[in-house]
Amino acid sequence: MAEATSHVQQTSKQRQELSLPARAQRRLSRQGVAYLFLLPGFLIFGLFVIYPMLYSLRISFYDWNVIDAARSTFVGLDNYRTFVNDPIFQRAVLNTVSYAAITVPAQIVFALVAAILLDQPLRGRTFFRVAYYLPVITSWVIVTLIFEFLFNSQAGFINYLLRDVLRLVDARVRWLADPILVMVPINLLGIWKGVGWSMVILLAALQAIPDEFMEAAAVDGATPWQRLRHVVLPLLRPTLVFLLVVLVIGGLNVYISGLLLTDGGQPQGRSHFILTLMYAETFDRLNFGGGAAISYFLTALVFVVSVVQLRLLRRRVEY
Amino acid sequence: MLLRSERRWYHLATTYALLLLGLLVVLVPFLFMLSTSFKPQQYTFEYPPSLWPAEFTLRNYVQALQRDQFYLYFLNSLLVAVATTTATVFISSLLAFAFARLEFAGKNALFYVLLVGLMIPPVMLIIPQFLVAKRLALLNTFPGLIVVYIAMNLSLQTFLLRGFFESIPTDLEDAVRIDGGSRWTIFRHVVLPLSRPGLATVAIFTFLYSWDEFPWAHVAMKEATRRTLPVAIALFQNQHLTQWGQVFAASIVALIPVVAVFILFQRHFIRGIARSGLKG
Numbered sequence: 001m002a003e004a005t006s007h008v009q010q011t012s013k014q015r016q017e018l019s020l021p022a023r024a025q026r027r028l029s030r031q032g033v034a035y036l037f038l039l040p041g042f043l044i045f046g047l048f049v050i051y052p053m054l055y056s057l058r059i060s061f062y063d064w065n066v067i068d069a070a071r072s073t074f075v076g077l078d079n080y081r082t083f084v085n086d087p088i089f090q091r092a093v094l095n096t097v098s099y100a101a102i103t104v105p106a107q108i109v110f111a112l113v114a115a116i117l118l119d120q121p122l123r124g125r126t127f128f129r130v131a132y133y134l135p136v137i138t139s140w141v142i143v144t145l146i147f148e149f150l151f152n153s154q155a156g157f158i159n160y161l162l163r164d165v166l167r168l169v170d171a172r173v174r175w176l177a178d179p180i181l182v183m184v185p186i187n188l189l190g191i192w193k194g195v196g197w198s199m200v201i202l203l204a205a206l207q208a209i210p211d212e213f214m215e216a217a218a219v220d221g222a223t224p225w226q227r228l229r230h231v232v233l234p235l236l237r238p239t240l241v242f243l244l245v246v247l248v249i250g251g252l253n254v255y256i257s258g259l260l261l262t263d264g265g266q267p268q269g270r271s272h273f274i275l276t277l278m279y280a281e282t283f284d285r286l287n288f289g290g291g292a293a294i295s296y297f298l299t300a301l302v303f304v305v306s307v308v309q310l311r312l313l314r315r316r317v318e319y
Numbered sequence: 320m321l322l323r324s325e326r327r328w329y330h331l332a333t334t335y336a337l338l339l340l341g342l343l344v345v346l347v348p349f350l351f352m353l354s355t356s357f358k359p360q361q362y363t364f365e366y367p368p369s370l371w372p373a374e375f376t377l378r379n380y381v382q383a384l385q386r387d388q389f390y391l392y393f394l395n396s397l398l399v400a401v402a403t404t405t406a407t408v409f410i411s412s413l414l415a416f417a418f419a420r421l422e423f424a425g426k427n428a429l430f431y432v433l434l435v436g437l438m439i440p441p442v443m444l445i446i447p448q449f450l451v452a453k454r455l456a457l458l459n460t461f462p463g464l465i466v467v468y469i470a471m472n473l474s475l476q477t478f479l480l481r482g483f484f485e486s487i488p489t490d491l492e493d494a495v496r497i498d499g500g501s502r503w504t505i506f507r508h509v510v511l512p513l514s515r516p517g518l519a520t521v522a523i524f525t526f527l528y529s530w531d532e533f534p535w536a537h538v539a540m541k542e543a544t545r546r547t548l549p550v551a552i553a554l555f556q557n558q559h560l561t562q563w564g565q566v567f568a569a570s571i572v573a574l575i576p577v578v579a580v581f582i583l584f585q586r587h588f589i590r591g592i593a594r595s596g597l598k599g
Binding site for chain 2: 030031033034035037038040041042044045047048049050051052053055056059066069110113114117118120122126128130131132133134135137138139140141142143145146147148149150152154155156157160164192196249252253255256260263275278279282283288291292295296298299302303
């Protein structure tokens with residue numbers, strides 16, 4: 001702005017004549033411009049991310065009164081103690097952790113296969129890539145409803161496939177009415193929706209591997225399997241670690257598919273995930289303190305799991 | 320021992336067989352959605368299930384859009400997504416410009432504060448955001464949705480744009496500065512025009528995010544006429560458990576802009592994801 005204009009117009013002689021306070025002032029006003037650039041962003045970010053993050057921690061120590069916050073009572077760690085001893089919460093943690101443990105490796109393996117297949121000159125490569133990416137860009141709500149339809153207990157496609165085509169089961173399976181069986185569509189959905197994203201990341205990493213590496217290995221007489229095992233996978237290691245960490249975070253945050261497919265943890269709250277339980281606790285039972293405590297538990301879990309993974313795997317990432 | 324050309328043929332055949340199998344698994348669910356949306360109600364659960372409608376009808380679309388008001392939810396989604404995208408592109412490029420090009424006290428500290436936004440699970444913020452929005456009278460309003468969407472996107476998009484801005488050579492800026500141009504001029508007339516691919520990537524991902532967002536809209540928008548598509552579709556299905564034709568007609572309508580944006584801007588997509596690990 002104006003100060004920048006005057007800055008250029010001044011001769012060096014004039015500049016020498018400036019007193020020290022004036023120079024300091026100018027530097028301040030130049031910095032002031034920078035803060036103007038930052039203002040709108042940090043206003044919104046502070047009000048809707050940073051402040052809520054701290055506010056939530058506070059709520060989690062209170063029996064929070066939604067109508068009149070001033071009448072909330074401090075209960076210390078009671079909210080945390082209550083849910084840790086609650087079998088429904090323990091079940092939700094188990095469901096969530098198994099979801100991550102099942103969907104993450106499956107996504108990575110399928111994505112790796114797809115990426116290796118598509119990392120060669122093929123007719124229709126772009127088409128396959130776009131098609132595989134379709135589930136990723138489709139909203140969680142829509143894909144969850146599609147799976148609910150396919151896994152319908154009476155005449156769903158999956159029951160038809162299992163009973164009448166493959167003859168693997170005698171009777172139609174009631175997928176959505178059982179707390180364990182409902183995990184099948186939820187986990188399959190998590191895998192099905194996520195593969196395309198990991199595939200694109202892995203494809204980019206594969207294309208960054210110089211051809212000479214592969215040629216050198218081929219000249220040395222390495223079989224395709226040996227090349228994969230000893231050349232490609234070690235080179236992909238940083239990408240695989242990145243995927244692992246990001247996908248585990250995503251897996252622990254499973255929410256929409258659980259909410260819609262289990263109708264909020266039915267039956268008897270045994271099909272809850274951590275976040276669906278948080279939702280039910282907060283917005284159905286209006287226990288905001290308990291809900292905030294659960295969300296902080298999840299945040300801590302995500303943080304610890306990520307740090308542990310990076311600790312264990314980073315050493316060999318930097319080579 | 321196989322001949323070289325034979326081996327090559329086997330290799331190609333296996334590759335295509337696997338790729339087609341994958342294609343089947345990916346597309347069949349979508350095809351069921353598509354065909355059910357064109358089937359009359361009584362054929363929804365015909366047995367055996369069929370991908371081809373025995374009787375073809377557009378009734379589900381007409382009913383979903385008119386009687387069930389999905390045209391309204393579509394417009395709501397469009398309004399929210401366009402406003403969020405415009406504001407996010409503008410605000411995060413201001414931030415990114417400051418972090419890439421300006422000097423000020425506390426620069427590193429502020430950048431780390433911003434990066435906190437990348438590390439916290441978004442759904443954990445819903446409770447306090449709900450209480451903040453309630454106090455500011457933003458619940459059940461479009462601005463209440465939009466401002467939270469902007470906040471949730473700022474960290475990632477600023478991070479991405481800062482990278483783009485830093486890759487622009489500074490020679491041009493120096494020339495502008497010597498000609499007496501202000502920082503705003505540099506931002507507006509040098510850095511922004513040169514960063515179009517980066518801005519496009521940010522715009523696309525923000526648009527899709529706000530078009531698809533469910534958790535926040537689900538708690539913050541109880542006013543029926545102001546719902547966005549994901550919430551409207553989920554609630555409609557919950558209330559009309561058997562009307563899959565209309566549910567899927569509405570879903571297809573909601574999906575069209577997403578697929579259009581994706582196919583049109585495929586290049587930006589792939590680059591954006593590969594560059595930053597943006598989640599689509």
